Amino acid sequence: MIGQAEVLNRDCRSTLNDRAISRHGSRRFAARLAVLFVLASLGATQASLAQQRVQEEDFYPAWAAQARYLQPLMVLDTDSALGRRNFGPKPITLKDMARMHGHLCDGLVTAWVELSAALRELFPDGIVDRTDVRVVSKNGPCWADAGAWMTGARINQGTLILDNLVGDGFIVQRISTGKAMRVSLRAGVYPAQLAALEQSIRVRCARGEFVAPAEIDRFELGANEYSRKLLNTPPDRAITLERLADYHFPDHSQNPLAPRSDTINRDAPRSSADASGESK
Numbered sequence: 001m002i003g004q005a006e007v008l009n010r011d012c013r014s015t016l017n018d019r020a021i022s023r024h025g026s027r028r029f030a031a032r033l034a035v036l037f038v039l040a041s042l043g044a045t046q047a048s049l050a051q052q053r054v055q056e057e058d059f060y061p062a063w064a065a066q067a068r069y070l071q072p073l074m075v076l077d078t079d080s081a082l083g084r085r086n087f088g089p090k091p092i093t094l095k096d097m098a099r100m101h102g103h104l105c106d107g108l109v110t111a112w113v114e115l116s117a118a119l120r121e122l123f124p125d126g127i128v129d130r131t132d133v134r135v136v137s138k139n140g141p142c143w144a145d146a147g148a149w150m151t152g153a154r155i156n157q158g159t160l161i162l163d164n165l166v167g168d169g170f171i172v173q174r175i176s177t178g179k180a181m182r183v184s185l186r187a188g189v190y191p192a193q194l195a196a197l198e199q200s201i202r203v204r205c206a207r208g209e210f211v212a213p214a215e216i217d218r219f220e221l222g223a224n225e226y227s228r229k230l231l232n233t234p235p236d237r238a239i240t241l242e243r244l245a246d247y248h249f250p251d252h253s254q255n256p257l258a259p260r261s262d263t264i265n266r267d268a269p270r271s272s273a274d275a276s277g278e279s280k
């Protein structure tokens with residue numbers, strides 16, 4: 001009986017062991033499956049995040065990211081609401097400015113190139129103290145945003161003045177030294193045909209007349225091509241810098257107001273035609 005019992009016990013243990021092994025195997029299989037599932041989920045999440053990141057960065061094209069003469073600007077600000085100057089500088093970029101402004105456009109790119117050159121002239125050590133700058137800009141959405149954002153000048157503090165007489169350029173003054181520079185685009189750098197197309201679209205928009213989506217496409221392509229060329233041209237070939245002796249900063253009460261001009265076609269349809277082709 002004892003022998004039988006041992007056999008039975010052995011069989012029973014063996015069966016229990018087999019079941020345990022089988023359960024253990026199932027658990028291992030389930031655990032492996034769970035790990036694979038988690039890894040697959042992580043992979044899918046990462047792919048989805050990567051796709052999201054790509055879409056989120058769509059506003060900044062590769063031609064801008066790879067531009068030859070585009071450099072960050074090193075700036076100093078203050079640490080807090082009580083305004084002690086930073087210990088060290090930080091970089092700002094055209095991409096940062098495009099994100100803040102809402103898009104990358106020909107005006108923003110021109111302003112970046114012009115203001116970078118003027119600020120480097122006023123701060124020869126390459127570190128721009130944004131507590132020490134005032135600016136005159138024309139009243140355009142891109143120009144005024146760049147004039148404020150890159151330099152620290154502000155309309156509400158009387159350090160950013162809007163004056164359309166400066167044209168597609170700026171007057172930039174270092175407050176502590178009084179040194180002032182006028183920066184302008186060289187004649188012929190901005191394509192005349194592109195300026196004419198932009199003007200034609202603006203006039204028709206103001207009159208409530210028809211503007212073909214393909215015309216807006218053509219302008220945007222031309223503006224991007226201009227911007228790409230500008231960022232791949234040595235700045236001194238594209239702009240001029242002029243020292244203004246004994247410059248007196250204007251009265252801030254003269255700031256003109258104007259409606260926003262870079263939203264006039266916000267409800268216009270997109271062209272279904274090839275954007276590089278003629279209007280259809």
Ligand SMILES: [Zn+2]
Binds near residue numbers: 107141262
């Ligand atoms: Zn703009």
